[in-house]
Amino acid sequence: NAGVTQTPKFRVLKTGQSMTLLCAQDMNHEYMYWYRQDPGMGLRLIHYSVGEGTTAKGEVPDGYNVSRLKKQNFLLGLESAAPSQTSVYFCASSYSSTREAFFGQGTRLTVV
Amino acid sequence: GESVGLHLPTLSVQEGDNSIINCAYSNSASDYFIWYKQESGKGPQFIIDIRSNMDKRQGQRVTVLLNKTVKHLSLQIAATQPGDSAVYFCADPGFQKLVFGTGTRLLVSP
Numbered sequence: 001n002a003g004v005t006q007t008p009k010f011r012v013l014k015t016g017q018s019m020t021l022l023c024a025q026d027m028n029h030e031y032m033y034w035y036r037q038d039p040g041m042g043l044r045l046i047h048y049s050v051g052e053g054t055t056a057k058g059e060v061p062d063g064y065n066v067s068r069l070k071k072q073n074f075l076l077g078l079e080s081a082a083p084s085q086t087s088v089y090f091c092a093s094s095y096s097s098t099r100e101a102f103f104g105q106g107t108r109l110t111v112v
Numbered sequence: 113g114e115s116v117g118l119h120l121p122t123l124s125v126q127e128g129d130n131s132i133i134n135c136a137y138s139n140s141a142s143d144y145f146i147w148y149k150q151e152s153g154k155g156p157q158f159i160i161d162i163r164s165n166m167d168k169r170q171g172q173r174v175t176v177l178l179n180k181t182v183k184h185l186s187l188q189i190a191a192t193q194p195g196d197s198a199v200y201f202c203a204d205p206g207f208q209k210l211v212f213g214t215g216t217r218l219l220v221s222p
Contacts, residue, residue, distance in 0.1 A: 046117070092210070
């Protein structure tokens, strides 16, 4: 049972480049989340989804887009990367808002 | 808006001591809270949760206390071990958003 898998684990981008981070879960969870974590800070919610085909903005959505075309996948896109988006990105999923969330191992993104 | 905050950024304890990590929340309608542990280089892991119809919940070496009157949570770790060194977050999944506080770094010295 893989749980929550994030791809890739590391990436270096040049300013202005685009990329997509993939999150896959095999637990049949409805809820999925994308967070970023900067040094010395907590987890900040970027976007989330409460079911297939739905997405919603979190605390820091600017510069990111998401899609949830399939229940098991939640994609995070950066259309034009900026150095301020250098961070560690975590994906999580949960059965519902009253159950614990399970996290992936993170994607370390550096924008130069 | 909703917020979940932590009083102290770092807590240093000696091995064998009991640790207490505190968390304040602002949304009086919140009815479910989760504590996570994040070790260096890893994603957060679930430790224990508590619902608002409880004041206390115990797990293995951990206890969470909830004071709804003052909107305060605490995580107590008994007989703290070096393996407990990590950042601890409280989280509020209310209103579908799973919001985290800044976190408290627990440092355990031998």
